Amino acid sequence: MKELKLILMGFGAVGKGVAESISIKRNNIKDKFGIDFKLVAVGDSSSSAISANGLDEKLLIETKEKKGTLDKYPEFGSNINGEAVLDKVDYDLLVEATPTNIENGEPAKSLTIKAFNAGKDVVTSNKGHLALFFSEMIEIANQNNVEFKYEASVGGAMPIINFAEKTLPSSKIFSIIGILNGTTNYILSRMTIEGSSYKNTLEESQQLGIAETDPTQDVEGIDAACKTVILANSLLGIPATYSDVEVEGISKITSEAIGLAKKEGYFIKLIAEVSKHALKVSPRLIKKNSPYAIEGTLNMATLKTDLADEVTVVGKGAGSIETASAMLTDIINIIKIKYQK
Amino acid sequence: MKELKLILMGFGAVGKGVAESISIKRNNIKDKFGIDFKLVAVGDSSSSAISANGLDEKLLIETKEKKGTLDKYPEFGSNINGEAVLDKVDYDLLVEATPTNIENGEPAKSLTIKAFNAGKDVVTSNKGHLALFFSEMIEIANQNNVEFKYEASVGGAMPIINFAEKTLPSSKIFSIIGILNGTTNYILSRMTIEGSSYKNTLEESQQLGIAETDPTQDVEGIDAACKTVILANSLLGIPATYSDVEVEGISKITSEAIGLAKKEGYFIKLIAEVSKHALKVSPRLIKKNSPYAIEGTLNMATLKTDLADEVTVVGKGAGSIETASAMLTDIINIIKIKYQK
Numbered sequence: 001m002k003e004l005k006l007i008l009m010g011f012g013a014v015g016k017g018v019a020e021s022i023s024i025k026r027n028n029i030k031d032k033f034g035i036d037f038k039l040v041a042v043g044d045s046s047s048s049a050i051s052a053n054g055l056d057e058k059l060l061i062e063t064k065e066k067k068g069t070l071d072k073y074p075e076f077g078s079n080i081n082g083e084a085v086l087d088k089v090d091y092d093l094l095v096e097a098t099p100t101n102i103e104n105g106e107p108a109k110s111l112t113i114k115a116f117n118a119g120k121d122v123v124t125s126n127k128g129h130l131a132l133f134f135s136e137m138i139e140i141a142n143q144n145n146v147e148f149k150y151e152a153s154v155g156g157a158m159p160i161i162n163f164a165e166k167t168l169p170s171s172k173i174f175s176i177i178g179i180l181n182g183t184t185n186y187i188l189s190r191m192t193i194e195g196s197s198y199k200n201t202l203e204e205s206q207q208l209g210i211a212e213t214d215p216t217q218d219v220e221g222i223d224a225a226c227k228t229v230i231l232a233n234s235l236l237g238i239p240a241t242y243s244d245v246e247v248e249g250i251s252k253i254t255s256e257a258i259g260l261a262k263k264e265g266y267f268i269k270l271i272a273e274v275s276k277h278a279l280k281v282s283p284r285l286i287k288k289n290s291p292y293a294i295e296g297t298l299n300m301a302t303l304k305t306d307l308a309d310e311v312t313v314v315g316k317g318a319g320s321i322e323t324a325s326a327m328l329t330d331i332i333n334i335i336k337i338k339y340q341k
Numbered sequence: 342m343k344e345l346k347l348i349l350m351g352f353g354a355v356g357k358g359v360a361e362s363i364s365i366k367r368n369n370i371k372d373k374f375g376i377d378f379k380l381v382a383v384g385d386s387s388s389s390a391i392s393a394n395g396l397d398e399k400l401l402i403e404t405k406e407k408k409g410t411l412d413k414y415p416e417f418g419s420n421i422n423g424e425a426v427l428d429k430v431d432y433d434l435l436v437e438a439t440p441t442n443i444e445n446g447e448p449a450k451s452l453t454i455k456a457f458n459a460g461k462d463v464v465t466s467n468k469g470h471l472a473l474f475f476s477e478m479i480e481i482a483n484q485n486n487v488e489f490k491y492e493a494s495v496g497g498a499m500p501i502i503n504f505a506e507k508t509l510p511s512s513k514i515f516s517i518i519g520i521l522n523g524t525t526n527y528i529l530s531r532m533t534i535e536g537s538s539y540k541n542t543l544e545e546s547q548q549l550g551i552a553e554t555d556p557t558q559d560v561e562g563i564d565a566a567c568k569t570v571i572l573a574n575s576l577l578g579i580p581a582t583y584s585d586v587e588v589e590g591i592s593k594i595t596s597e598a599i600g601l602a603k604k605e606g607y608f609i610k611l612i613a614e615v616s617k618h619a620l621k622v623s624p625r626l627i628k629k630n631s632p633y634a635i636e637g638t639l640n641m642a643t644l645k646t647d648l649a650d651e652v653t654v655v656g657k658g659a660g661s662i663e664t665a666s667a668m669l670t671d672i673i674n675i676i677k678i679k680y681q682k
Contacts, residue, residue: 024648157652166507307662309660329509
């Protein structure tokens with residue numbers, strides 16, 4: 001059976017989800033596509049495990065969770081990290097799941113370009129390099145004639161890139177308006193239901209692990225703005241970058257404002273708008289029974305099109321396995337393009 | 342430039358939408374896929390227009406609207422109809438948009454099988470032959486190694502077949518629960534908002550052209566049951582047929598029942614359930630702020646999956662151009678598979 005040799009860089013929540021998904025779906029993928037996944041290297045921020053004969057997904061997760069770093073992986077763990085990992089073993093496809101860095105897009109940018117230049121396909125969940133250097137990344141991928149897929153970077157398990165490209169190719173997309181950040185949607189939903197303050201709700205969300213210790217990227221709209229840029233470039237052909245997005249977060253929203261809106265039949269949501277006229281993330285009033293009235297950590301997006309009119313998709317914007325499922329879908333779509341002819 | 346020769350059978354609302362969509366998108370498809378559409382024959386219930394050099398979409402629509410039948414199409418109109426049309430001209434793909442017939446699936450069944458046996462691909466918006474003979478239809482398509490696509494048969498412009506297959510291939514789908522009939526959703530929505538009776542609301546819907554003169558297929562749940570069968574077969578691999586679906590329509594729902602539900606924060610919706618445990622169409626209570634609380638003629642479906650958890654899609658379940666857009670998406674997907682290698 002044909003093997004697909006994968007390197008996975010980044011072994012936090014999403015990376016571990018990828019390893020787990022591969023373990024769950026290996027036999028299914030063998031049956032359906034005649035491809036056997038082999039994880040030949042996995043890197044975290046400081047170390048890695050590398051073996052041309054393949055690593056064990058469950059042992060990788062156990063090593064990371066019990067011992068903290070991958071250099072403790074039996075026999076094949078080492079201090080090799082970053083780009084050096086890609087030189088140590090032959091591979092077909094890089095699964096890039098390092099944390100988003102909106103300052104310079106690293107290490108995702110360098111890892112991805114290195115893979116492209118070696119003729120390897122890349123699947124990513126990262127937003128930084130795409131939000132800062134979208135056109136450049138696509139150009140380098142095209143120059144090397146490799147596949148570059150990033151479904152997980154926008155909606156987690158909510159299909160949006162594939163959704164537009166594969167289910168609506170007959171229609172022109174005019175705009176995408178949606179809720180692209182689950183953490184802020186959770187905070188606003190709780191504030192609406194409980195009448196609680198922003199500060200208390202944020203703290204509660206941090207205790208539940210929904211908001212991060214440093215919540216800036218989520219609550220100030222940075223995460224949603226990155227996704228806005230990715231959608232603008234990929235689905236609307238607008239060559240925008242991060243600084244083109246007008247951004248306002250939710251940290252100044254009071255429980256009084258939410259209460260007033262609620263009385264009048266409205267919710268306050270952090271809405272991302274992607275169109276030729278606006279690239280914008282801001283709190284907006286939305287009607288109670290509209291498709292935008294989703295609760296909790298869900299993401300949603302409404303695409304306005306010419307022939308199909310308005311189409312809406314809703315799904316989990318985060319979660320380890322959920323986000324990994326989008327990356328696995330990207331890998332399967334690459335298999336269909338490149339390995340099944 | 343490569344030509345794709347199409348025969349369009351059925352020239353009601355959907356068929357006319359197909360002609361109009363082709364006219365709108367011809368240049369776009371040329372640019373994007375290097376394929377030129379040529380409509381070589383169009384048939385209505387009693388006549389046709391046939392020309393190997395291609396017909397004019399706008400003139401077809403004008404002829405049908407002003408003169409009633411296609412035999413009045415200048416020069417190329419004739420009384421040839423039904424299967425005979427497929428013998429009169431060379432073609433690559435049959436676009437089948439005849440009315441759904443839940444008694445015996447005709448004329449869709451015979452037209453489609455004739456096309457399959459001639460080695461032609463088929464795109465359909467029809468539910469009858471699929472709801473009655475799904476496995477047989479797929480088998481004949483496979484025997485002839487042709488493509489058979491039916492996105493438009495379930496959700497109109499709401500992507501559901503392509504949505505599941507192309508955006509969620511990494512996940513196993515456990516169930517699909519949704520609102521698959523726009524007419525009944527419109528009637529129930531109006532009854533909820535206005536407190537009006539079923540009878541009056543149905544009449545109002547008929548005047549608006551939302552409900553048909555004979556509304557049986559919609560209001561008795563037959564249309565939704567056909568769609569349930571198609572989803573069971575295509576997405577869940579359940580070899581069901583129409584008689585396997587437990588069906589209850591909306592004609593016995595009173596304004597009192599809707600009023601009582603509303604007071605408690607619920608709506609009554611006609612819900613289709615597709616799972617290993619149930620193939621069922623019935624009125625159900627759904628919570629006000631749930632994804633099922635869509636209004637008007639919209640369709641929606643929530644797919645429960647293993648990796649991606651729950652994913653929901655919402656779109657227009659009917660409409661001439663909207664339904665045609667789904668058929669055009671199917672045609673484009675066939676172009677990608679067969680004509681772009």
